[in-house]
Every structure is written in C-alpha cells, then in structure tokens.
Amino acid sequence: MKQSIIGLLTLALLAGLGLSSCSLNSRQEVNAGGETYNPSAEKITFSFAAPRGLPTTYAIHDQAEWAINGNKITLYEFLAGTKTYVKTHTVDLTGPGPEYQASLTAADFVGAGNTIHAGENRFFLFVANDEPLTGLTADVTTVDQVMSRLISRMQSANASCNVLLQGGSYLPMVGVAKIGTESTSIPMSGASTINVDLIRAVARIDIQTTMKATAAHPEYKEVIIKDAVLKNAYDRTAVGEHRATGLTTVGGVKTFATIPAGGVSPSQQYNGVMGKLSKAFYLYETPKALVSKDQAPVVDITVEYDGKEHHVEVPFYQNGAVVPVKRNYLYTIILGPKESPVPPVTGQGVSFAIAVNEWNGPVNVTESLNLLAPAQGATLPAGYDAKTHKLTVAAAGVSNVQIPFVSNFARSTSTIVANAKGNPDWVQLSYAGSLMTLTVKPNTTGAKRTAVVSVADASFPTAYQYEIKIEQD
Incomplete structure (x- = not known):
C-alpha cells in the first residue's frame, strides 16, 4: 500500500552502532572489473516511510502508533538471488522521532576485508516492535520461511487485544527495502537511495455513537456504548503472501481502550471526538479466501438505549461477501439514526455503518438495531x-x-x-x-x-x- 503525505525517516547507515560484522563463511568475493573496493567506504542510505499522517486518511492518530520501541529496528539480511538468510542485525536509531537517523556501511554486511561479487546483492527485511526470530540458519533459511513466522505475538481468546502490541504499547511494523518502487535486489555499492515502507501488521477498529435527541427528532434517545467484544478474531498473522495462513479464530477479545464507567455517550467528547471510543480494538487481518459469514470478524457492542441494555452485533459481512480486514487500515463502526437513504420509519430507528479509511473508497454495511416504536x-x-x-x-x-x-x-x-x-x-x-x-x-x-x-x-x-x-x- 503506497501512501501519500508520508513522513520520511532517513537512515544514513554508519558503522559502529552496536552491529557485529557479518562473515559470509567461505565467500571471498571480488568486485566486477577488478577495481579496488573498500566496504567500509560504501555507505548505504535507507529512506523509511513512517506509517503516519492525517487521522482521516491513515490508521494512525498519535505517537504511540508510529513510535519504535527503544529506537531499535530489526534487520534480516538475505542474499537477493537465492533469498537465503545471512544474518540478523539490530539497528540503533538516533533522534527523538518521528524522524530517526542511523548509520551502516557495506562492511557491516560483508565482513571486514571482504569484497563484493557483482551479482551478490542483498534482500533486506525490516521489522519494528517485534522480538527477533531465533533458529535461523545461514544459507538455508529462506525469506519465505522468515515471513511465514512473523509476527511473533498471538491473540488469545477472552484476552485484551493489547497482547498484539510489544509491551502493550508499540504496534508491530514490517517493511522490505526497495530501489525505486519495485526492485528488492539491493547492491552493496553505489549511491542508490533505498526505500522502505513500514506497514503496521495490525488493523484498528473505532466505535462511535451519534444517536441522540435532536431539534428535528426530540423523540430520539441516546445510544450509549457500554461494552464491546470481538468475535472471530484471527490469532496470528505473517507478512508477504504468507499473511494469515493456517490460523484459528478466537472470541471474547476485550477492548484496547478503557471504556468509561458510565459508557461512551454521543453527547460527550472522548479524546476530542464526540461519542467515539478510539482504539476499541487492534486486530490481525483476515485471510484472503474467506467466503462465509461465520468466518467474518464480528464486533458485539453492548449499548444502553432508553435505560435498557441491548446487544448490537456488527459483522464484517456485506451483500453476501466477507468485508476483508486489512493491515494498516482503520475501521470505524458508526451507530446513528436510520435516516439514509430514507427517513426512519420508527422514531428510534438506528443503523450502523463501517467506514473504512483506505484509498479505494468506503465500504458501508447497514443493518438495523432491534427496536420498535x-x-x-x-x-x-x-x-x-x-x-x-x-x-x-x-x-x-x-x-x-x-x-x-x-x-x-x-x-x-x-x-x-x-x-x-x-x-x-x-x-x-x-x-x-x-x-x-x-x-x-x-x-x-x-x-x-x-x-x-x-x-x-x-x-x-x-x-x-x-x-x-x-x-x-
């Protein structure tokens, strides 16, 4: 997913920031043409696109959703041709954020005194806010195998969704280094700018209530959000084409945000927004092949209406098809008067819609809250x-x-x-x-x-x- 209005994190890679040198076993490579090659003099510049921006465009609203824990990012290095593993690096970032700086040279990848073979480029996979993988074998473990194991944390049934965040605070993010917009084969020499789009491995759900009495409809009563749980949440995710395979679903997932004791009222502001429970849930994306309604995630919202509690189940399902949940997207469930496309037929008609902040336009799901009047x-x-x-x-x-x-x-x-x-x-x-x-x-x-x-x-x-x-x- 390519964003516009993106902040850039320029990582000018210098030596000596806690990275051990990487020996390529028996490889003693020569540079094409036989000219002198000094790995320590070959600087590689990575330009990171931070996943942040306007609240109406991105699944991001504050520093907690773009911050990198401890100013450290994990780099998995692979040979570009065979896509086999070389080494894992921990890159130390400097700066207050959201713009960071760091330094490496080619010597940090090829080992002191080694030279580079013309065809032996690198494939770089960056992961922020997730524990480094263990058990990877040089020249054996493949990129696909690593991608299939990310991300490390799993969602459990009847547990808060904050288990998906590192330390309960930092969102996992993943990015692949590219030259331009396509090539992932990165040379260890030359002055090319290398781009890395960091993408969050989770999606986010907000819940907003707008149902209350108005001058035009004084008979309306407030719909107050009292609680919410997530059903059919997928327990894990991966990256690349390995996203969400071989998964199970769990239920009873509790909110990330704390719901006030009196609930969320459409007449009050919460974090500056009327009637909105921001960060209700973080969740992993759904598999691509979902077809039936019973496979789709469902948000079960407990609301208070006219002094009584009701359950409103909001399925991610529309017109006979599952509405896919995608990583790095923001989904807002809106409870409001049923006045579109025609005025409500009951004085208290209530509908819900799911607004999706992504670049292909909104997906709207509309059903009725069970009421009569x-x-x-x-x-x-x-x-x-x-x-x-x-x-x-x-x-x-x-x-x-x-x-x-x-x-x-x-x-x-x-x-x-x-x-x-x-x-x-x-x-x-x-x-x-x-x-x-x-x-x-x-x-x-x-x-x-x-x-x-x-x-x-x-x-x-x-x-x-x-x-x-x-x-x-």
Missing part, C-alpha cells in the same frame, strides 16, 4: 409525550385510543403483542397486526394512578419492548 408521522393520542413515552389521561378516562407501531427487526412480520403489566383492571387493550387499541376507565379512587403497557414484536417477544407509562389523574 410508534410509527413516525402517525397521529398519536392527545396527552402522549413521545420523548418520555408517557400518556397522561384525565380522570374521566379515554376510549379506543389507537397507536400504530413499526418494528425494525429483520424478518419482522410487523405484528405486535401488548400487555398491561400487573393486569390492572382499569386498563384495557387489544392489538391487531401493528395497531394497538387502548381504553382507560374513569378514575373514581380520588388518587392518581399509573400503569405500564409493554409492546413487543410478535416474532421477537422477549427482545426489545417499547413501554408506555400511563398516568391518570
């Missing part, structure tokens, strides 16, 4: 407050008050069931299809009285229930 635009009885769900009735009572309901449940038959809690003898109701008819008898007790009528979707009677409080003088 009086039909928007219907003529509701006098004395009914849509905001508080309260019906105020005079002592004389009312007869045959009708309230039409609409359900947002998928596969709903638009048929309701209703009951008056506690079966008070002064409240009578009937229902047919989506229409409820209510009668309140005259109050002769001399004291105010209250009752609660509960309405539910007939297909899902134990799910969300819309409650109307009746208060009679």
